[in-house]
Amino acid sequence: MGILEVKNVGKRFGGLQALSDVNLSVRENSVHAIIGPNGAGKSTLLNCLVGKLIPDTGSVMFDGQSVLGRAPYEINQMGISRVFQTPEIFGDLSVLENMMIPCLAKRDGSFELNAIANVMSQRDIIETAERMLEEMNMADKRHMNAASLSRGDKRRLEIGMCLSQEPRLLLLDEPTAGMARADTNNTIDLLKQISDERSITIAIIEHDMHVVFSLANRITVLAQGTPLVEDDPENIRGNPKVREAYLGESA
Amino acid sequence: MFGLDKRDTSLLMIVAVLTLFAPFILNPFPTGSGLAQFNAGYPDLMQRFVIFGIFAIGFNILFGLTGYLSFGHAAFLGVGSYSAVWMFKLLSMNVLPAILLSVIISGLFALVIGYISLRRSGIYFSILTLAFAQMSFSLAYSVLTPITNGETGLQLTLDDPRVLGVTATADGSIPVTNLFGLEMRGTYEMVVGPWAFQFNMGYYLCALVLIAAFYLAIRIFRSPFGMMLRAVKSNQQRMNYTGLNSKPYTLAAFVISGMYAGLAGGLMASMDPLAGAERMQWTASGEVVLMTILGGAGTLIGPVLGAGFIKYFENIFSKINDNVLHGWFAILPDGLEDFIVFVVHPFIGKGWHLTLGILFMLVVIYLPGGLVEGGQRIAGWVRGNKKPDAPQSETKPAE
Numbered sequence: 001m002g003i004l005e006v007k008n009v010g011k012r013f014g015g016l017q018a019l020s021d022v023n024l025s026v027r028e029n030s031v032h033a034i035i036g037p038n039g040a041g042k043s044t045l046l047n048c049l050v051g052k053l054i055p056d057t058g059s060v061m062f063d064g065q066s067v068l069g070r071a072p073y074e075i076n077q078m079g080i081s082r083v084f085q086t087p088e089i090f091g092d093l094s095v096l097e098n099m100m101i102p103c104l105a106k107r108d109g110s111f112e113l114n115a116i117a118n119v120m121s122q123r124d125i126i127e128t129a130e131r132m133l134e135e136m137n138m139a140d141k142r143h144m145n146a147a148s149l150s151r152g153d154k155r156r157l158e159i160g161m162c163l164s165q166e167p168r169l170l171l172l173d174e175p176t177a178g179m180a181r182a183d184t185n186n187t188i189d190l191l192k193q194i195s196d197e198r199s200i201t202i203a204i205i206e207h208d209m210h211v212v213f214s215l216a217n218r219i220t221v222l223a224q225g226t227p228l229v230e231d232d233p234e235n236i237r238g239n240p241k242v243r244e245a246y247l248g249e250s251a
Numbered sequence: 252m253f254g255l256d257k258r259d260t261s262l263l264m265i266v267a268v269l270t271l272f273a274p275f276i277l278n279p280f281p282t283g284s285g286l287a288q289f290n291a292g293y294p295d296l297m298q299r300f301v302i303f304g305i306f307a308i309g310f311n312i313l314f315g316l317t318g319y320l321s322f323g324h325a326a327f328l329g330v331g332s333y334s335a336v337w338m339f340k341l342l343s344m345n346v347l348p349a350i351l352l353s354v355i356i357s358g359l360f361a362l363v364i365g366y367i368s369l370r371r372s373g374i375y376f377s378i379l380t381l382a383f384a385q386m387s388f389s390l391a392y393s394v395l396t397p398i399t400n401g402e403t404g405l406q407l408t409l410d411d412p413r414v415l416g417v418t419a420t421a422d423g424s425i426p427v428t429n430l431f432g433l434e435m436r437g438t439y440e441m442v443v444g445p446w447a448f449q450f451n452m453g454y455y456l457c458a459l460v461l462i463a464a465f466y467l468a469i470r471i472f473r474s475p476f477g478m479m480l481r482a483v484k485s486n487q488q489r490m491n492y493t494g495l496n497s498k499p500y501t502l503a504a505f506v507i508s509g510m511y512a513g514l515a516g517g518l519m520a521s522m523d524p525l526a527g528a529e530r531m532q533w534t535a536s537g538e539v540v541l542m543t544i545l546g547g548a549g550t551l552i553g554p555v556l557g558a559g560f561i562k563y564f565e566n567i568f569s570k571i572n573d574n575v576l577h578g579w580f581a582i583l584p585d586g587l588e589d590f591i592v593f594v595v596h597p598f599i600g601k602g603w604h605l606t607l608g609i610l611f612m613l614v615v616i617y618l619p620g621g622l623v624e625g626g627q628r629i630a631g632w633v634r635g636n637k638k639p640d641a642p643q644s645e646t647k648p649a650e
Contacts, residue, residue: 050492071491071496072491072492073490073491073492073493073494073495073496076491076492076493076494077494081492081493082492084488084492088486088488088489088492089486089489090481090482090485090486090489090490091485091486092481092484092485093478093481093482093485097478097481100478101478101479101482101490101493101495102493102494104475104478104479105493105494105495106494108475109494110494110495110496111495111496111499111500112475112476113476113503114474114475114476115470115471115474115476115477115503115507116470116471116474117474117475118254118255118256118470118473118474119473119474119475119477119478120256120473122475125475161489161493165493165494
């Protein structure tokens with residue numbers, strides 16, 4: 001029984017069957033990659049996991065509880081954090097404030113009318129945020145405006161923000177899309193370090209095979225909205241069906 | 252001091268000094284001199300300065316922090332005024348219960364309107380609030396006449412019950428608004444040489460309320476709640492995926508700013524106990540938007556400056572007429588005098604809106620941060636002249 005269980009999920013947009021009969025089991029503390037060619041339904045599947053879309057059929061269980069019908073913020077409070085393809089951060093706020101917001105969300109829940117206390121008097125929040133910035137090697141940038149960070153730093157910040165909530169499942173949507181090689185490698189190292197040091201499950205959607213094979217210890221291949229195969233990386237590499245559907249183009 | 256850092260304390264002090272010494276600051280020209288018409292230090296106008304300052308401070312909590320542009324805030328001002336006048340009619344002429352009721356009622360009103368309007372964002376939110384405000388205006392004007400007294404406006408009469416006060420004074424007139432006996436209209440005039448400074452009870456009540464309202468706004472801006480509101484403006488998607496429900500945050504901001512508007516409306520009625528539907532009209536809602544943007548949306552002191560600026564224009568510029576102009580340019584040859592008066596004419600008197608509009612456009616185009624940004628640039632320029640290598644990029648956006 002995995003921490004995330006997707007059963008018979010189907011989703012249709014008008015005439016397009018984006019997902020059909022998707023079954024997926026993400027084991028606890030694993031790094032599970034979901035790969036597939038363009039239009040395979042990877043992003044649709046991810047959106048079904050975080051509450052942005054509701055599947056037409058099937059069930060999505062996280063840690064024994066259904067996530068279907070819950071708003072994104074509720075699913076996040078259950079312990080699923082999402083990293084977006086283009087970093088979604090609070091651009092108008094400072095780096096430290098960016099880091100403090102998820103800490104506040106963790107401490108106070110989805111809404112708290114704390115309108116009189118000074119934000120700088122929230123010692124525990126600032127300490128946690130500062131510690132996470134240290135860990136992300138961004139402590140020196142804490143007073144910068146988040147919008148003025150480099151692409152790689154924005155990604156680090158976003159991952160740090162997700163981690164500071166201590167989620168049980170971290171979902172990453174093509175975290176290295178559009179990155180230079182050096183930034184990609186830095187991100188890979190960061191994610192490796194995260195999965196080694198924390199008891200956290202990572203599910204990653206990725207296009208870049210280099211990223212997938214350096215990180216994942218379990219891979220699901222999606223093609224045309226349905227899972228082709230789910231297996232360990234070494235078996236995926238040699239699988240002829242996968243080659244045909246996906247790797248064939250690049251290998 | 253008061254749980255504020257040094258910067259905010261000095262900001263609060265500036266506002267406190269400006270408001271408490273306004274009778275002096277706004278009366279720089281001796282009575283009877285040619286420039287006396289530029290004096291703004293009379294009670295009526297000073298009251299309007301601070302009341303609209305409170306209105307704009309509250310509006311800024313919503314617009315400046317969350318970016319939700321409400322075009323219907325005058326409705327809350329109007330509701331506040333009506334509530335206060337009803338309190339004067341039914342309970343007593345003491346302003347305290349009247350102001351409390353106007354804050355509560357407008358808060359409830361804002362809760363309902365906000366709950367519905369906040370289902371949409373951006374332009375649709377603005378249109379919804381505008382629609383609600385116009386609806387309130389029309390209702391107050393027609394259907395709700397028993398409560399609002401329609402187009403005449405709600406006024407005090409000699410047969411109001413006033414259970415805790417008197418229906419009429421001993422000499423048979425309507426009692427005046429007071430705070431535990433201190434009459435709001437009471438004015439002490441201090442004559443210093445050619446100057447006459449007026450200290451009005453009502454003004455000082457409004458000024459103290461403004462200082463308190465400003466202080467509360469600083470606390471909100473610096474609180475975790477204020478940070479969440481800025482997060483709403485910055486990236487709602489990230490907020491929702493960070494386990495935060497943005498709806499109650501925006502609704503709380505909407506209700507708080509509605510209560511500020513109600514407070515302003517209640518004070519308005521306390522200074523002059525009548526309330527009319529025109530207070531709810533969309534032009535009044537637009538005015539507070541102008542004040543906030545002109546002063547600097549999202550800054551603390553901006554809305555106060557903007558409110559003062561616009562009210563000064565409205566009351567002082569509109570009083571300059573052709574005769575005054577002829578007086579100024581009398582030394583010029585006749586033809587030239589007439590020509591100059593002809594050119595300036597559209598911009599003064601009833602044309603003050605034109606001047607204001609041009610100024611507003613200039614500010615929005617060249618100083619998107621409003622008057623506050625103008626002040627910062629001047630300060631930076633002065634500092635830059637002293638120390639040419641001072642870092643220019645280190646401007647702090649949120650004042």
